[in-house]
Amino acid sequence: MNKKKKIFVMGGDGFCGWPTSLHLSQEGHDITIIDNLSRRNIDNELEAASLTPIQPMGTRLATWKELSGQSIGFHNIDIAEEYERLLQVIMEEKPDAIIHFAEQRAAPYSMKSPKNKRYTVNNNINATHNILCAIVESGLDIHLVHLGTMGVYGYGTAGMKIPEGYLDIEVTSESGERIEQQILYPTNPGSIYHMTKSQDQLLFQYYNKNDNVRITDLHQGIVWGTNTKETKLDERLVNRFDYDGDYGTVLNRFLMQAAVGYPITVHGTGGQTRAFIHIQDTVRCIQLAIEHPPKRDERVMIFNQMTETHRVNNLAKLVSELTGGEIAYVDNPRKEAAENDLHVKNDLFLSKGLDPITLEEGLLREVTDIAKKYAHRADHTKIPATSTWTKDQQPGIPTAQEGIK
Amino acid sequence: MNKKKKIFVMGGDGFCGWPTSLHLSQEGHDITIIDNLSRRNIDNELEAASLTPIQPMGTRLATWKELSGQSIGFHNIDIAEEYERLLQVIMEEKPDAIIHFAEQRAAPYSMKSPKNKRYTVNNNINATHNILCAIVESGLDIHLVHLGTMGVYGYGTAGMKIPEGYLDIEVTSESGERIEQQILYPTNPGSIYHMTKSQDQLLFQYYNKNDNVRITDLHQGIVWGTNTKETKLDERLVNRFDYDGDYGTVLNRFLMQAAVGYPITVHGTGGQTRAFIHIQDTVRCIQLAIEHPPKRDERVMIFNQMTETHRVNNLAKLVSELTGGEIAYVDNPRKEAAENDLHVKNDLFLSKGLDPITLEEGLLREVTDIAKKYAHRADHTKIPATSTWTKDQQPGIPTAQEGIK
Ligand SMILES: NC(=O)c1ccc[n+]([C@@H]2O[C@H](COP(=O)([O-])OP(=O)(O)OC[C@H]3O[C@@H](n4cnc5c(N)ncnc54)[C@H](O)[C@@H]3O)[C@@H](O)[C@H]2O)c1
Ligand SMILES: NC(=O)c1ccc[n+]([C@@H]2O[C@H](COP(=O)([O-])OP(=O)(O)OC[C@H]3O[C@@H](n4cnc5c(N)ncnc54)[C@H](O)[C@@H]3O)[C@@H](O)[C@H]2O)c1
Numbered sequence: 001m002n003k004k005k006k007i008f009v010m011g012g013d014g015f016c017g018w019p020t021s022l023h024l025s026q027e028g029h030d031i032t033i034i035d036n037l038s039r040r041n042i043d044n045e046l047e048a049a050s051l052t053p054i055q056p057m058g059t060r061l062a063t064w065k066e067l068s069g070q071s072i073g074f075h076n077i078d079i080a081e082e083y084e085r086l087l088q089v090i091m092e093e094k095p096d097a098i099i100h101f102a103e104q105r106a107a108p109y110s111m112k113s114p115k116n117k118r119y120t121v122n123n124n125i126n127a128t129h130n131i132l133c134a135i136v137e138s139g140l141d142i143h144l145v146h147l148g149t150m151g152v153y154g155y156g157t158a159g160m161k162i163p164e165g166y167l168d169i170e171v172t173s174e175s176g177e178r179i180e181q182q183i184l185y186p187t188n189p190g191s192i193y194h195m196t197k198s199q200d201q202l203l204f205q206y207y208n209k210n211d212n213v214r215i216t217d218l219h220q221g222i223v224w225g226t227n228t229k230e231t232k233l234d235e236r237l238v239n240r241f242d243y244d245g246d247y248g249t250v251l252n253r254f255l256m257q258a259a260v261g262y263p264i265t266v267h268g269t270g271g272q273t274r275a276f277i278h279i280q281d282t283v284r285c286i287q288l289a290i291e292h293p294p295k296r297d298e299r300v301m302i303f304n305q306m307t308e309t310h311r312v313n314n315l316a317k318l319v320s321e322l323t324g325g326e327i328a329y330v331d332n333p334r335k336e337a338a339e340n341d342l343h344v345k346n347d348l349f350l351s352k353g354l355d356p357i358t359l360e361e362g363l364l365r366e367v368t369d370i371a372k373k374y375a376h377r378a379d380h381t382k383i384p385a386t387s388t389w390t391k392d393q394q395p396g397i398p399t400a401q402e403g404i405k
Numbered sequence: 406m407n408k409k410k411k412i413f414v415m416g417g418d419g420f421c422g423w424p425t426s427l428h429l430s431q432e433g434h435d436i437t438i439i440d441n442l443s444r445r446n447i448d449n450e451l452e453a454a455s456l457t458p459i460q461p462m463g464t465r466l467a468t469w470k471e472l473s474g475q476s477i478g479f480h481n482i483d484i485a486e487e488y489e490r491l492l493q494v495i496m497e498e499k500p501d502a503i504i505h506f507a508e509q510r511a512a513p514y515s516m517k518s519p520k521n522k523r524y525t526v527n528n529n530i531n532a533t534h535n536i537l538c539a540i541v542e543s544g545l546d547i548h549l550v551h552l553g554t555m556g557v558y559g560y561g562t563a564g565m566k567i568p569e570g571y572l573d574i575e576v577t578s579e580s581g582e583r584i585e586q587q588i589l590y591p592t593n594p595g596s597i598y599h600m601t602k603s604q605d606q607l608l609f610q611y612y613n614k615n616d617n618v619r620i621t622d623l624h625q626g627i628v629w630g631t632n633t634k635e636t637k638l639d640e641r642l643v644n645r646f647d648y649d650g651d652y653g654t655v656l657n658r659f660l661m662q663a664a665v666g667y668p669i670t671v672h673g674t675g676g677q678t679r680a681f682i683h684i685q686d687t688v689r690c691i692q693l694a695i696e697h698p699p700k701r702d703e704r705v706m707i708f709n710q711m712t713e714t715h716r717v718n719n720l721a722k723l724v725s726e727l728t729g730g731e732i733a734y735v736d737n738p739r740k741e742a743a744e745n746d747l748h749v750k751n752d753l754f755l756s757k758g759l760d761p762i763t764l765e766e767g768l769l770r771e772v773t774d775i776a777k778k779y780a781h782r783a784d785h786t787k788i789p790a791t792s793t794w795t796k797d798q799q800p801g802i803p804t805a806q807e808g809i810k
Contacts, residue, residue, distance in 0.1 A: 083519070083523060087519075114492075117538055121534045122530075125526065129522070130523065133523055160577075160578050160579065160584065168576065169575065171572065171574055171575075189611060195607055199607055202600055202603050211795060335614075390616060
């Protein structure tokens with residue numbers, strides 16, 4: 001194992017943050033979770049809940065202590081609003097690294113209403129900025145690892161392999177000379193949520209340039225799967241599984257729909273190509289990022305954190321074959337191209353030793369261990385995707401003919 | 406004259422917003438100012454004030470009514486915080502256009518402390534986002550004109566003429582083919598303030614793409630001069646003139662320093678090249694932008710709103726020649742290249758009929774009509790630039806040897 005580090009996990013109660021906290025604790029690091037539990041409050045607001053029976057933070061941490069002997073700290077702090085408390089815990093506990101998951105992360109939720117748009121922008125930008133500001137004010141040399149998204153790239157780069165954050169370009173000078181440059185990849189975000197991640201990139205670029213903050217930005221694909229080695233140890237450690245129209249991501253929604261006999265609902269033609277990664281690989285990638293910080297005077301390090309790409313309708317067919325569920329094609333509530341290709345570089349993580357779990361090998365386990373096991377907990381009324389990108393679009397709800405039961 | 410329009414001026418109490426409001430009112434448009442007077446409150450906080458004796462909003466508007474017969478409306482609304490009130494006035498008054506000046510606009514102020522950094526990010530991003538969100542929620546087809554800054558481009562584009570917002574690039578495809586594209590110019594902002602303007606651009610790009618909001622973004626150079634045709638009509642209409650270390654921009658500071666016998670204080674070598682525009686041309690450019698809105702399905706229109714570029718030490722010499730003031734070179738409190746070239750395209754405004762006022766013809770008037778006339782109002786202790794970009798830098802204060810009196 002690497003040197004033991006003191007690590008803050010911002011958003012450590014969430015879908016990616018919780019298994020990451022356990023994995024790094026298992027690896028011997030000293031973990032403190034900071035989370036304002038806003039995601040659980042949004043469950044209340046949406047009257048939707050995790051398919052899996054997630055436990056309160058107190059139970060989660062006591063169970064982990066019981067099983068592993070390791071203590072994980074916890075502070076309930078809103079990092080977008082409570083700057084002074086954030087700064088204080090940083091000054092007191094002096095983390096070597098901060099992993100930043102603490103943002104509103106659902107594109108449909110971010111598009112639901114003006115209130116949701118405004119909450120997402122305000123929460124995400126201030127959360128990220130407060131962390132950067134506090135790192136500089138603390139005077140400590142803290143490595144920041146942030147979770148970004150593949151979605152910032154946009155899905156329209158026909159013919160070009162998406163590089164890891166930076167793009168080689170040529171421009172023509174006044175005298176007609178060609179100049180080669182490397183720039184931050186020009187983003188084309190597809191929702192207010194994704195747009196905040198583009199704005200985060202500018203914050204990182206600036207604080208890295210002005211204050212030499214060491215930053216790793218992980219442009220993550222859609223995470224699928226539920227449990228990791230650690231969360232599987234005891235049902236009280238189970239990770240959250242979102243299946244509702246706002247927070248459920250495409251593959252998990254398909255699995256759940258099939259398990260409860262709801263049509264596997266494809267938005268538009270299903271020709272959209274997306275990038276994926278299993279939750280077990282997410283926690284492993286974050287460990288690798290923590291173990292390989294950039295140098296103090298190095299620019300922001302950007303990794304593409306994904307392992308495979310698939311067209312949405314191929315995923316639907318795959319799930320349908322595994323489960324016998326039927327597929328329904330409905331209007332796309334998002335504003336996006338009907339079809340796109342996606343070729344993504346992910347050499348950086350592979351070069352650091354990532355050995356990915358493929359969809360082919362993991363999908364069936366997910367069907368039996370999660371979707372079927374907890375199907376009785378599902379609220380079918382929460383399955384449709386009701387948020388639309390503009391007022392004149394239709395929600396993604398199958399009609400009777402399309403096989404609603 | 407063009408068709409009479411209903412226009413909201415957000416930040417209409419400020420240095421650019423006030424003369425713009427008067428000019429457009431003079432042109433026959435129906436103007437409503439929205440401003441939370443935060444700039445006057447920052448005067449209180451910094452214990453600094455405009456060199457010119459600006460009047461309260463009530464006096465300003467009554468004077469204008471008396472002289473021109475035109476009424477200008479006013480609402481004291483914090484557009485970053487009071488979304489519902491903002492939406493309500495938009496729904497009630499149904500403006501054809503909104504001109505958005507309402508941001509914290511001083512780079513040194515934005516770098517002064519963590520509190521100031523956080524205020525600038527929070528105020529500017531939420532102000533811009535709330536306006537966009539309210540335009541969409543209102544369902545009205547409102548043209549948004551925003552004041553951006555030349556500072557987003559960064560000052561290091563050696564050999565390349567800075568285009569108007571968009572950059573032509575070539576990239577290489579997977580198969581080795583060259584692909585030509587036009588992208589949003591990759592920004593390299595030099596302060597937290599400038600960084601918020603880069604973030605604004607992403608908001609504009611997104612709302613234009615998703616909701617077809619018509620947007621003109623004016624990348625403005627440093628504004629110099631004080632009065633316009635309208636603000637000169639009566640001393641009660643006088644525009645603000647900032648000379649303090651935080652809000653005073655370089656040329657106005659030089660003029661004032663010379664007028665009160667303080668050394669003309671150049672940061673670093675003075676080799677920095679900057680873009681300038683006279684306040685009279687600012688109001689004229691904004692009028693042109695209002696008269697030439699982009700079409701409903703057109704991308705964000707970006708203009709470079711500047712008329713000439715100068716090296717800082719050449720400006721210092723110019724002011725020194727006009728006034729006999731002596732020059733002091735001090736440490737640069739900013740983090741920036743010691744020297745840079747700057748070649749900027751501004752064809753769009755020239756093509757629409759802008760006939761710029763040059764520094765050469767206007768500078769002397771500024772010395773006599775403003776700097777000398779109001780020199781007795783200056784507080785000399787507010788002249789030094791005390792904000793530094795990092796903790797280990799020195800403020801820009803001349804020492805005794807450098808000629809402080
Ligand atoms: N899940 C995915 O498929 C996916 C894909 C790409 C990127 N990401 C990114 O990974 C990160 C984590 O995603 P997730 O799926 O675990 O989301 P999640 O919503 O399950 O977890 C986010 C956690 O952050 C907390 N949080 C939010 N705002 C906070 C604030 N102001 N102060 C304190 N805590 C706050 C929430 O309470 C929640 O526990 C996000 O930034 C997301 O954008 C996720
Ligand atoms: N002055 C320059 O040299 C210059 C150069 C380039 C760009 N700009 C841009 O032009 C715009 C105007 O600049 P200025 O010099 O007139 O600045 P200013 O500070 O004099 O005026 C800004 C006005 O906006 C108001 N305001 C700020 N936040 C607000 C909020 N949340 N709600 C309501 N009102 C708010 C302030 O009270 C003030 O009256 C700014 O966006 C600035 O970035 C200015």
